[in-house]
Amino acid sequence: MAELEFTPTPEQYAWTFGGVAPVREVEPGTVMRLWCDDAFGGRIRAVTDLPSAVLDARFLNPQTGPFAVRGAEPGDTLVLHLVDLTPAREWGASTLVPFFGGLTGTDRTALLDDPLPELTWIYELDRARNTVTFVARRSDFSVDLPVAPMLGTVGVAPAAREVRSSLTPDAFGGNMDTPEMRAGVTCYLPVNEPGALFSVGDGHYRQGEGESCGTAVEGAMDVTLIVELVKADVAPAPLWPRIESDEELITVGSSRPLEDAWRIGQKEMISWLGTLHGLDRLDAYELLTQISLAPLANVVDTNYSAVTKVSKAFLPRVDPYGGLHADLRARAASL
Template sequence: MDIVEFTPETEQLTWTFGGAAPIRRVKPGSVMRLWTEDAFCGRLRSTEDLASASLNMPFVNPQTGPFYVEGAEPGDTLVLHLVELTPARGWGASATIPFFGGLTSTDRTATLQDPLPERTWIYEVDTDKQTVGFRAQGSDLELALPIETMLGTVGVAPAAGEVRSSLVPDTFGGNMDTPEMRAGATCFLRVNVEGALFSVGDGHYRQGEGESCGTAVEGSMNVVLIVELLKTPGPAWPRIENDDYLAVVGSSRPLEDAWRAGQVDMVGWLGQLHGLDKLDAYQLLSQISEVPLANVVDVNYSVVTKVPKRLVPASEVYSGIHRHLREIAATL
């Protein structure tokens, strides 16, 4: 088993999916131990640091990668199993940013209102208790919230030479911001270019569904993942499997089109797994799906369609590769 360890220097960080040369070549089956920078590039370190003065747009949401997967060809399925996501700093940061977020005027939802005031929150990490500390600034409330690490961005290079900002989620994955992208999950992505050119980043120490204000508890992350490759047709939209659910992430605007994208792909997935025609799969999904919001703030919104495994017959999803990778992860 190949073990690849990589911590990028600042100049090696990337800001797009597509358009960047691969930083390393890796073989399918490799275990990768990576470090990712936070979405703010580590520039928000105190409540005195405000986004407008500290951030250098569009150089936010830096990615670790891209990595060239040997043997990956357009149309294949790239498999990324997240083994471990561990905070790499003793603090995380969140912020309100002018004209960004779900409950403020934006460049796409224009009103005559002034932007919400800027504010930065610093969450101290308690490693022993596995919590992050919320401290209100306009009152005296303090809370210890459980650490629930996830990756906001997991993606491959888009097709046709397209270059997309690391702030964007779409069919290639990208900035989906779903809490489903946590340790123990297996992500399936369609390969669009030779080598797949996948990147990861945007670590969150925790995030509520929808990421209402546009920022989670953003933090640098130590990432352990396993890379695999299947010579089977890749999915139309990113798919996720964990021990309890199958999920599809659809991303678009308006919000209902993001929902539709995931629903349509899940109808096809259920049909493939259980021999259902389109209408039977549609009917079954209507009665068993769970649909958490991932983000309602990014360039595209992301909606997750989930199916509980306990409610459908057991099936060999992608030849049982999730179970196989879980077994390998347990030995690391």
């Protein structure tokens, strides 16, 4: 297998999906070993680092990429199999950014309240025990939490000539902030521009569903992934991001209000189940009603993201995309 190793210099960071020239071109089948900075560009390092002092709103969520995939054309499906996510620093950081987060006024939910106080938490990583430690700032309390690495952002260049901030999730993927984006899964994204122009970033050492305060345990990440391509004549591109794990089929919708994000993911899953099992949309709707898991992803970003998840165990054996996920798992195991 072809391999590519890439660690961007800060000048190479991308801050958008679309609108940036590719840093590299890769062949489908390439194993990529990437390094991603954290969402803060590494600027939050101590509890004394406050967002208003050290962050610049124009430089958040740096992306590693974009990568052009040779042969990818609009209508194709970009396939990214996450082989491994390993924390690349010995600590993660989380902070309350003024007018950002799920339980405070924002630039959109525009209120007259003052911002919540700025407060930063640093989570020390214990690689041996595979934990990060939450230490309360305003009382004497701490607790170790399991590391559960994920990528907040995985996305391609948007459709309709748009260029979107790396803080945005939408049909092109992007800043979905779902814990489902973990090692071992395969992500399917629609190709909108020649080369797909995908990037990854926003490593989280762990995150709850919803990403309530707006920032997970943000940390730089070493990412190993395999890129593949499904041509349009083999299978139509999904309308919205799909994820497959050994156990589950997953779709992610992103919009506002939150019910619309959920609706999008549900409809995409109904479409997927229809294709896989020859189900009429109303039968798929009914079946989904009884088996869907619906964990939230984020309720803080420019679009909210909601996950629809179905256990393969509830369904007859099928192999989406011709068994590509199993094949990628095998390839990953051989690395």
